[in-house]
Amino acid sequence: MKVLKNTVLALLSLLVVLPFLFTVLNAFMGSEEFGRYYGWLNQDAEVYLAFHLFPDHWTLEAFFQVLLSAPDYLMKFWNSMGITVSIAAGQILVSCLAGYGFSKFQFPGRYPLFVLVILLMMMPYQVTLVSNYIMLDRLGLIGGYAAVILPGIFSSFGVFLMKQVMDGIPRDVLEAARLDGAGQLGVLVKIALPISRGGIASLLVLNFVDNWNMVEQPLVFLEDSSMYPLSIFLADSIQESGMEIFACGVLAMLPVLLLFAYFRDELISGLSASALK
């Protein structure tokens, strides 16, 4: 029974990591080898593809191409970086303040407003996309990065998460700090934020990941395709792909994977905290 359980777990784990392994390993393939194995993916030669996990000859050719010869890709990478970092920074700032406010202060309208936040959080993105568009259009922001970044900063998930996290801080602790003479802002910065740093880290990861992978917003809000982030570029370039496609993939997953590896424990506990209702 135990052996069976472990076998199932091991096999499923393999199935789950295979896409990642495949992409990383194949990125070390040369152009000649790529042509030999995947060349007919786009032509309709009636030959089955082989599952080719390890390159015959290991080379950094593809990475060299992507990083140095074809600047197109790097530009998109920095587009993505710019968008994602701005949203994450803004969202964390705004959500920490609001999460603290919702969690520890009584004010008129608190309850209905928080219900609105939860409600909106549960809506699929397309529902709010229309609303976003209408307002951005009136403000004349369509076509610029602000159109992608601003709504992202004010999306409701961060506030929800931070409120959940800060609900876990006992009131006594904050009151004790107040009695010791700390101001409202001091309590937030010196007590509440350090206690909730795990929650902040998981918000950072989740928000970063979500926006690093965004597809809908740039498609609708940006007009110039040179401004597109990496996520769309990758999807579009699969058609005329060469061997760079794997290396591109690896570089695209690098930032999020590093973030994930570094904040893994915080992310897991943050995700759990979001569930405690």
Add this chain to the structure above:
Amino acid sequence: MSLRKKEALVGIALTLPFLSGFLLFYIIPFFITGFYSFTSGISGMYFAGFRNYAEVFASHAFRLAAYNTFRFMAAGIPLILGISLALSLMIFGKTGHSRIFQSIFLYPMVIPVGSVVMYFQVVFSRYGVLNRILYQLGLPESDWLESSSAFLVLLFLYLWKNCGYNIVLFLTGLNGIPREYLEDARLNGAGKWQYFRYIQLPLLMPSFLFVFVMSVINSFKCFREAYLLGGQYPDESIYMLQHFMNNNFASLNYQRLSVAAILVFLVIFALIILLFSWNRHREKDMAGLIREKAKPSAHRAKGRRSEPEPPAFYREHRGMLLNETGEQRIQRKTGRGQEGRRRR
């Protein structure tokens, strides 16, 4: 100024930056969307009543999209709930290894699907690896990406991407069940299945609710994967509401778009209300049940049981767990709260 008023002012000041953006970009335009859905003409000059709604309902594309979205959720959500619960039960109790497995199943959540899309092309294309295996086994092949089988591929992607999150949530729930319950259950002669059925499952119910809600949300996010696999006009079997809406953006048909947005909103809204009222009901039932069971007499006197009874500790602890607030929970866990109070 009274203390209450002061507190309210600070609360408002803290939430103001968020609320201003939130109202500006989401809430106010949402009402404009609602208004748009009842108008016609380029800038919404004429009042159209429910004509837009009738038009959208009658359109083939919308019906197909709504049907597909529903079908996807009806197939995907029970599947993902079952699989991730089974996996978390398998992982649970693996001291030391549970973190590794959690990370393995969680990593697809952070990975951009675009970066591994080549893998799925190689596996699922017409002359891909999967068909090669099927051919060698003598099983019927399928054009996975460009026929109705695309639905299955999308389902697989959904499971691949979202199982990890649900596993984390379920494991949190499982870890929240005090270990003494298991020991006590063993002492009272409960088997593994009984322990699962009468202790783990009922105590997992709040997790279930949340996992369900998150699975619904994530099933809508699957549009990204569908877009990566099939572009703007994929195979009919995965033409989702999101495709319908995105394509209406492309054709600048705002009224239809607004109608679709409002309709989706209403359906999700109803679903959420339903779920939460069910949850409240369930909790009340539970509390009532526990009170009744806690009375002396009852089942022990009976010689034969028609059904295995939950062990005694279950009755004792259940009520406490249900009524516990976050603060109490922390105090119980750390023991810090009481100490602090005693000192004062």
